[in-house]
Amino acid sequence: MIKKYDVIIIGAGPGGLTAALYASRANLSVAIVDKGLYGGQMNNTGAIDNYPGFADITGPQLSEKMYQSAMKFGAEYFYADVQQIIVEQQMKKVITEKDEFHAPAVLIATGAVHKHLNIPGEDTYQGRGVSYCAVCDAAFFRNEEIAVIGGGDSAIEEGLYLAQTAKKVTIIHRRNELRAQPVLQKMAFANDKIDFIWNANTEEILGDGSRVTAVKYYDKNAEEQKILNVSGVFIYVGVQANSMAFSNLGICDEHGWIITDDHMQTKVEGIFALGDVRQKDLRQIATAVGEGSIAGQAAYHYLQTLKN
Incomplete structure (x- = not known):
């Protein structure tokens, strides 16, 4: 089935929802696909404390509030997995596993994912001591001992950020030198306030059932398993853009960022x-919302040019 709109927004995170609000408020027909x-x-x-206007709110609560705002002016929401975008002159065809969505303007807001270690305890304690964002969660570990996994720019930058408020930061790296x-x-x-554990493979994140309590790692030099007691684990082994479906458009850099x-x-x-999903430095709810408002308004102006 083909569904036609003025604007199609792929992705319903904070940026996509904000873009839907701005575009639909401009009296455009809008489909959100996620x-x-x-x-x-x-x-x-679990908790968000760095989004202006909400001193104490959970992620699901903020999601619900943003969704209600996005739908206020008539935007429609569809559950579907986008496979590809096909451009035919001014019309863009968004192909999903079920339907096709056609519109002259398409906004991509598919986000990115942090690469996981895929070890026991990582998923269990995500949001309960396991984090992938120091800017988001550093405040929850004030004056506590925490571990950072990784050795690249992100791991060291975030380790330095965490060291401002943590009691101690231990960087665990699988090599004998940083990248x-x-x-x-x-x-x-x-x-x-920063220590290093070299030549170590992180094997498991331990906890008491409710919170992280330690990291188990294999010391390749000593050839034995060891335990590091910490209350938080920040993992930085890479971030990957959700842009594979758009690789045919030639809009991404060599790393997949648009x-x-x-x-x-x-x-x-x-x-x-x-x-x-954009090529940029800071990935936060606040930046996504700002970009969503710009994109929603830019789509409106683009559609106006097609009428002239």
Whole structure:
């Protein structure tokens, strides 16, 4: 079945929902398409304390509030898995496993995912001591001992960020040297709150059933398993854009991040991208919301040009 709209938004995280609000408020017909629950990764977050206006709110609660706002002006929501976008002159065809959605403007807000270690305890304690975002969760580990897994730029940057408030940060790395930029390494080595465990493979995240209590790792030098007692584990072994379905469009960089201008426009006219799937530095709810408002308004202006 073919469904026709003015704007199709792929992804229902905070950015996609905000874009839907702005586009539908501009009297455009809007379809939001997502294979999961609206709110995206916010639904996996127990508490959010860095989104303005909400001092104490859970991820699912904020997701519900954003969804209600997004639907207020007539946007429609569809559960579907987008396989591909086909561009035929001004019309874009969004192909899913069930239906086709046609519109002259498409907004991609599919986000990104943190790569997982895929070890016991990681999923069990996600949001209860396991985190992939220091900016989001550092405040919950003030004056506590925590571990950072990884050795690249993100791991060291976030380790330095965490060291501002934590009692101690231990960086566990599988190699005997870091891969981070020299300037970051210098800062980390000079910080007396940061320790390192080298040549170690993290094997399991331990807990008491409700919270993280320790990390089990294999010391390759000593050839034995060891335990590090911590109350939090921050994992930085890579982030991957959810952009595979759009690889045919030529809008991604070599790492899969979508490139846009300041108006969230990609190099394909009428296709915009926003939120964590974009090539950018900070991936937060607040930045996704800001970009969603820009993209929603940019889609409106683009559609106006088609009428002239």
